[in-house]
Amino acid sequence: MATMTGAQMVVEAMREENVEVVFGYPGGAIMNVYDEIYKKRYFQHILTRHEQAAVHAADGYARATGKVGVAFVTSGPGFTNAVTGLATAYMDSIPIVVISGQVPLSMIGTDAFQEIDAVGISRPCTKHNFLVKSAEELPEILAKAFYIARTGRPGPVHVDIPKDVTAQMAEFNYPKEVKLETYKPTIKGNARQIKKAVEAIAKAKKPVFYLGGGIIHSNSADLVRDLVAATQIPAVETLMARGTLRYDDPMLLGMVGMHGTYAANMAMSEADLLIALGPRFDDRVTGKLSEFAKYAKIIHVDIDPSSIGKLVHVDYPIVGDLKAVLTELVPQAKEKVDPARYESWREILKRYQELHPLTYEDSDEVLKPEWVIQRIGEKLKGKARISTDVGQHQMWTAQYYPFTRPREFITSGGLGTMGFGFPAAMGVKRGVPDEISVNISGDGSILMNIQELMTAVENRLPVINVILNNNYLGMVRQWQTFFYDKRYAETDLSMQPDFVKLAESFGGVGYRVKTKEEFDAALEDAISKNVVALIDVIIDRYENVLPMVPAGGSLYNMLLEYKD
Amino acid sequence: MHSSERRVISVIVLNEHGVLSRITGLFAARGYNIESVTVAPIPGSKYSRLTIVTSGSPRVIEQIIKQLHKLIPVYKVIEHSELVEKEMVMAKIPLEERLADVEALCRAYNGNIVNIGTDTAIIMAADEPSRIANFIKALKRFNPKEIVRSGVVAIER
Structure with a gap:
């Protein structure tokens, strides 16, 4: 003292x-x-x-x-x-x-x-x-x-x-231990409820894991992987849960929601049981609530009681820390659940996956953003942390990047904050200095905190910023294309700085790329130089994020393609 | 759609800086309705008790209670089912009104005349909220100059 x-x-x-x-x-x-x-x-x-x-x-x-x-x-x-x-x-x-x-x-x-x-x-x-x-x-x-x-x-x-x-x-006199009599989060889940949930899983015909951000916060991805492998129940991930399962996990149907995969959204729509582990039934996931998972009973595990039953009726609520709950639940599920039971359900979903996989038309003339993301994935899979800003590039990243582990994908989900990616990627680099920190951004978002080039250069935080540059505020432009008769109100960002000179003026390195070869070379160079980089990637101006569930629409009514 | 129902909720909170604005801010931010709110320290403790009269569908009421619980300084949220509710009202009546009649009315609602000034009498009554509403209606014919309601306080049976 x-x-x-x-x-x-x-x-x-x-x-x-x-x-x-x-x-x-x-x-x-x-x-x-x-x-x-x-x-x-x-x-x-x-x-x-x-x-x-x-x-x-x-x-x-x-x-x-x-x-x-x-x-x-x-x-x-x-x-x-x-x-x-x-x-x-x-x-x-x-x-x-x-x-x-x-x-x-x-x-x-x-x-x-x-x-x-x-x-x-x-x-x-x-x-x-x-x-x-x-x-x-x-x-x-x-x-x-x-x-x-x-x-x-x-x-x-x-x-x-x-x-x-x-x-x-x-x-x-710094307290060694904090005790607040008005604040006592529930950690352990109710044993009876857990037992009932396991029974519901064992009895279900078409169950789906609905994996949410709570898994990342509670560090329970390993338990979830174990549970999914043991039960062979297909799973969808929210934006915040990306990386819970490996990208190549055979049970993973992809991301769910507005820009989710066809199979993931159909699985939610046709399931008879949702096993919701730490999601919050966000409107970007559920679409029209009255049509959301309407054939399904719902198990919802969450540490926040106010998340449970807030938007959707829950049949098996379990309040508790996800890790503590899964520690109880996983062994019981292993004992009681027969994975063979869901064989025909898996078959149906597999057909959905084959019917409408995530897809885009590659081009030799112009870079496609999806290709760029996949390319970054091929080079850096499992070796880098990927931050994003908010908009089309964020959704393409969530769709196409091969995530291998939790805390690999850093993105502003709930608030959708443009300008988040670059400073967040600096924090990421400071937190995990041994890994490459990439910020995938757009030409709109990157300018919202571009001054941080100075911070990154000064503090030797070599963030690689990849700007998917379509000279548009792309996501808003996409909505204008689809829903506003192409009236592009204030979304044309053709007036731009020279991003190469901009990076250089701060003491970073800039690249401007228009071809696959140039992109490869730029990424390679930025990685080997280990410096703060801006890679200005000129992409197809009119590429859209698909599939898309129009805001307020039902998950099963997806826009799968857009033809002009 | 579920119908909206009236509910009385008591909230026991730590008596600290800004706690009332946390509660009312929560109601405003989430679009919940407040019909009345009363607050006072609980004698001999570091807590205060708020009595909130609100209305909403059962799902909204459930959310209100959960969201209140989530606030760090909230110790306890009591959703009343079996309760005794009381509200107090005070009014100024011009002296030229028939005060004997006024007094009789007040008595019927657990009240009386509490002060007589140069040109008005101050009266009070304390009763169940629905009876207070009736009292105020009946009071109208004595031309009250000002009416002040306290809001509801409640206690579990």
């Missing part, structure tokens, strides 16, 4: 939590804390060039490593810039702690310089938040923040610290 300032407590708390890196941006209200960072050097601080990027980087770090990501920002605009990062992490249940400076306590409420009601703003987009009123309570609040972020359904926690609190002296 020692007496110290609030600012010292912040850095000491980071040490207690084994924080190795903080992404951030200093400013007036948080300067005391930065002074302590400078003096103590307990952890690396990575100065991003925008607060939004700091939070996305912490988020990417958390997604890749499973550890809590940390970002520091100042008050007012520093904090408001961070809000998109908080909301992104909140929607995808990512454990991060964001600490913001605030004006001194005595000035709160006076519209002081760089004052904003930060906890008022972050309340609906964090798992929890704190406004610290004295240095005395700071150690406990910081310990609670980390505890809340990583336990239960993970999520972002925001701690707002007024400047005078960072200067106040108090005892630093």
